[in-house]
Amino acid sequence: MPKLGLKSKIAIAAVAFIAIVLIGAIFFPVAKPEAHLAPNYDSPFAKLGPIYVTNTLITAWIGIVLLIIFFFFATRRMKLVPKGLQNIAEWIIETMLNFAEGVAGKENARRFFPVVATIFLFVLMNAWLGLVPIFGVIGRGSVPTTVSDNLLHTLVPSLFPNYQGFEVTVPLLRPANTDINVPLMLALVSFVCVEYWGITSLGLRIYLSKFLRFGEVLAGLGLLIRGKIKSAIGIILFGAIDVVVGFLELLSEFVRILSFTFRLFGNMTAGEILLVVIASIIPWGLASIFYGLETFLGVIQALIFSVLTLVFATMAITQHSSEKEHE
């Protein structure tokens, strides 16, 4: 056998890889991708009173239980010098706390940390759970009646029988973030917490004055009554702009819920669809690269959800100062 250079070795490997991928794509087609927005409420797996136990709920429970087990065993016998699991847990918490302190400052970060870290861990756990291979393949389904488009069967029908496998239509496990209710729940928790922190640290009156800014208009009206018309008109005009700005801020507070929800839901659903689409285009090999991408995206989405909560909370507890700018 002649000795091959590195370049030709790489070329041979590349050709073999492409050939395998093409053969896989042509002869062993994967089922067509299918996207679901909400879990299958018409066929839940169990019903506890008014609660429908759907596939995403089961996954969310699994995620929570895994987190509880990890942190229970990590903190069971705590030592001053951490070792093993405790070391990992301390590293996770410390990294997150340092990051939060960098964004919100030392005291505020300690206050916001429990909620923000919980959101981070929950989102991350659910995002990564969805990449475990058992997801989406166990569940209810049926053997489809339509003939498969297996090319081997069409070419040599006697050698390769038209095998039709079991097709799962309602999977037992589905990543919780791809159910729009889970991101909505997280967004509502984040919204309520941010408002609570804002009200408790500023007081209800000052906090509301961020949004309902009638102060200048009232002052202008007072001037108008006293007869100083010229200066009153200017103040009223500026006050009107202020009222509109306050209303827009109030609106943006609620739009956040929507944007939180759809950002997480859309990203996670898009990731799921991407994986299925890639698997149906090129069944062999290439899909694993996109699993790496999805692993990264899970961290990014968890980071974004928690950091945005942190940033909004920091914004909510800082006093508004634009009233002083006009003076």
Added chain:
Amino acid sequence: MDQEAAKMLGAGLAMGFGALGPGIGIGILGAGAMQALGRNPEARGVILTNMMIAIAFAEAIAIYALVIAIILAML
């Protein structure tokens, strides 16, 4: 036009035009972050986190378009 065809066309248009703006936005953001990185390499961590957050804001708009497109294509 066929109703199904109109739906698919709408989904494609929604995603295509919806990705246009965020694409430009993310490009500008990336360029700004790279310039900042070149001028001040020590601030790498802060710049990268802030870039990620800003990109997430821009990307969210494309994600809304994607959700609309998925809903259109599935209804």
